[in-house]
Amino acid sequence: MNKVNPDRMLLLKTFLGLMQRDLRVLSREIGPFLLRVGMQPLLFLFVFTFVMPHMAGGSPMAATGVGFGSILLPGLMAVAIMFSGISAVALPLSTEFGITREIDDRVMCPAPVAVVAIEKIVFSSLQSMLAALAVIPMAMFIPATPVYPDLHRWWLLAIVMILSSLLAGAMGLAIGSIVSPKHIGLVFSIIVVPITFLGCVYYPWAYLDKIRWLQVIVLFNPIVYISEGLRSAVTPQVHSMPVWIVLPALVGFLYILVRFGLRGFLRRVIS
Amino acid sequence: MIVEIEALTKVYEGKQQVKAVDGIDLSVQAGEIFGLLGPNGAGKTTTISIATTRTMPTSGTVRIAGVDVVQHPAEARRLIGVVPQYNTLDRSLTIYENIYYHCRYFGFSHGQARERSDELLTQFLLAERRKAYPSQLSGGLAQRVQIARAIAHRPAVLFLDEPSAGLDPQSRLAMWNAVQDLRKEGITVVLTTHYMEEADSLSDRVAIVDHGRMLALGSPQKLKETFGAQTVIHLALRHLDQVESLASGLRNQSGVQNVEVVSDGVRVFSTSSEGLLQELVHAASPHGLRDIAIAEPSLETVFIQLTGRDLRE
Numbered sequence: 001m002n003k004v005n006p007d008r009m010l011l012l013k014t015f016l017g018l019m020q021r022d023l024r025v026l027s028r029e030i031g032p033f034l035l036r037v038g039m040q041p042l043l044f045l046f047v048f049t050f051v052m053p054h055m056a057g058g059s060p061m062a063a064t065g066v067g068f069g070s071i072l073l074p075g076l077m078a079v080a081i082m083f084s085g086i087s088a089v090a091l092p093l094s095t096e097f098g099i100t101r102e103i104d105d106r107v108m109c110p111a112p113v114a115v116v117a118i119e120k121i122v123f124s125s126l127q128s129m130l131a132a133l134a135v136i137p138m139a140m141f142i143p144a145t146p147v148y149p150d151l152h153r154w155w156l157l158a159i160v161m162i163l164s165s166l167l168a169g170a171m172g173l174a175i176g177s178i179v180s181p182k183h184i185g186l187v188f189s190i191i192v193v194p195i196t197f198l199g200c201v202y203y204p205w206a207y208l209d210k211i212r213w214l215q216v217i218v219l220f221n222p223i224v225y226i227s228e229g230l231r232s233a234v235t236p237q238v239h240s241m242p243v244w245i246v247l248p249a250l251v252g253f254l255y256i257l258v259r260f261g262l263r264g265f266l267r268r269v270i271s
Numbered sequence: 272m273i274v275e276i277e278a279l280t281k282v283y284e285g286k287q288q289v290k291a292v293d294g295i296d297l298s299v300q301a302g303e304i305f306g307l308l309g310p311n312g313a314g315k316t317t318t319i320s321i322a323t324t325r326t327m328p329t330s331g332t333v334r335i336a337g338v339d340v341v342q343h344p345a346e347a348r349r350l351i352g353v354v355p356q357y358n359t360l361d362r363s364l365t366i367y368e369n370i371y372y373h374c375r376y377f378g379f380s381h382g383q384a385r386e387r388s389d390e391l392l393t394q395f396l397l398a399e400r401r402k403a404y405p406s407q408l409s410g411g412l413a414q415r416v417q418i419a420r421a422i423a424h425r426p427a428v429l430f431l432d433e434p435s436a437g438l439d440p441q442s443r444l445a446m447w448n449a450v451q452d453l454r455k456e457g458i459t460v461v462l463t464t465h466y467m468e469e470a471d472s473l474s475d476r477v478a479i480v481d482h483g484r485m486l487a488l489g490s491p492q493k494l495k496e497t498f499g500a501q502t503v504i505h506l507a508l509r510h511l512d513q514v515e516s517l518a519s520g521l522r523n524q525s526g527v528q529n530v531e532v533v534s535d536g537v538r539v540f541s542t543s544s545e546g547l548l549q550e551l552v553h554a555a556s557p558h559g560l561r562d563i564a565i566a567e568p569s570l571e572t573v574f575i576q577l578t579g580r581d582l583r584e
Binding site: 014025102113 | 364372
């Protein structure tokens with residue numbers, strides 16, 4: 001019998017087949033998806049930029065001179081991106097690796113196993129981008145003082161969004177394949193909450209200069225670069241980390257997490 | 272040869288090193304139904320996992336239609352279909368979609384995938400359940416969907432791991448029929464089982480494995496002839512102190528070919544149990560005979576002959 005040659009067309013078709021499968025599943029879950037994506041930024045904006053300013057002594061960042069909404073917008077976009085990456089990859093993976101081993105049929109598709117993992121990252125990055133974009137209209141309508149993003153540097157926004165979304169998917173892959181399904185619930189309290197609160201989401205990195213040690217430690221948190229990158233793209237009036245630091249850092253973290261995630265994934269599916 | 276396994280070993284490292292597969296060589300011809308028979312833990316599942324690219328061998332090679340599964344796993348996967356022991360249907364998709372997207376993963380266009388899925392749903396009598404989700408199916412139905420899905424991309428070989436585990440007798444018969452029909456389509460089938468009836472009635476050839484090694488290979492008929500399949504009569508005794516003298520006495524009995532002393536009594540190998548039973552009962556009674564079990568010639572008795580153990584032990 002002739003040896004079968006792997007052909008690129010088939011690889012592409014397999015990849016698209018996996019994407020279509022995920023799209024089909026997501027289309028059935030559109031309600032929960034919107035809730036998952038929208039609830040957090042909606043409430044955050046409502047409480048911190050609408051409710052608080054109406055109370056005496058209002059805005060927690062009143063002293064800074066920049067509206068808290070402007071600081072919050074890129075931060076909430078960063079949270080939306082990271083949150084989507086984890087819910088779109090880590091949580092489903094933990095069930096698929098669990099008792100049902102549902103991932104098996106996809107692992108058995110005629111492509112290198114890594115393709116299945118990369119498809120997960122790419123598909124989740126699309127969800128992350130949608131989630132981040134959904135924050136923009138909310139910031140325009142909810143706050144007492146509306147926040148309008150500055151989209152002059154749209155190319156920077158595009159680059160940061162793509163890198164950040166892939167990074168979030170890779171983080172989801174790494175978490176989903178390293179943490180055992182039994183402990184996946186803990187991920188939110190021991191990973192998601194700390195990296196969000198220490199991710200320069202609710203304050204710009206520059207403001208940490210009063211607490212030097214913290215300012216240095218958070219540099220190991222990839223969310224910092226997502227928040228700061230978006231900050232310099234969307235709200236240039238707020239002081240942010242220079243782009244020449246943010247972009248290489250995003251690429252570096254992306255590389256590390258993809259490697260980690262792929263290794264964990266392969267270990268899970270091939271014994 | 273469609274499947275060629277050479278000097279295959281698999282050692283699981285850990286606190287306790289486990290040699291799951293210990294030098295298995297075998298080849299499967301195109302179009303046959305090949306059974307791997309052995310007790311749980313014999314290395315059947317590991318062998319199949321390696322052949323289906325899901326486990327890396329420690330040494331040795333497996334080739335599917337000439338494609339090495341370790342060197343070219345992605346290519347090998349185009350040639351094989353797999354039905355694992357557990358239900359791995361995609362719980363987020365309907366029955367139809369499970370087959371449809373499987374076809375898409377293998378490069379089928381939308382039209383081809385739809386046509387193939389409809390065809391398989393009809394063939395496996397699943398058309399009415401096309402919109403059901405896997406969690407709504409009984410074990411037997413889920414198994415049928417898994418087989419339909421596994422052959423959807425028209426593989427050359429289908430691997431079935433313990434296909435009747437957990438099935439009720441009726442579903443098991445339906446599954447056997449489905450497997451036999453695959454032969455008509457020219458699909459080679461490799462199945463593992465620890466039910467000797469299954470190996471006996473389904474397979475053209477059977478390999479008997481135990482402790483990661485292959486003990487015998489041949490058609491069920493040939494195995495029974497070669498290993499002098501005999502009726503095995505197990506006599507369980509209360510008093511084991513005089514058991515040796517009972518055994519030597521029984522060896523001289525006409526119709527008895529061999530007698531083995533086992534932990535709870537003796538095992539008598541004979542050409543038939545006709546007329547012999549009364550003699551055996553008579554001889555064993557003074558030793559506190561408490562139970563008799565008779566196994567007619569079958570792959571089960573071949574297995575006992577080869578390993579001195581029961582398949583279920």
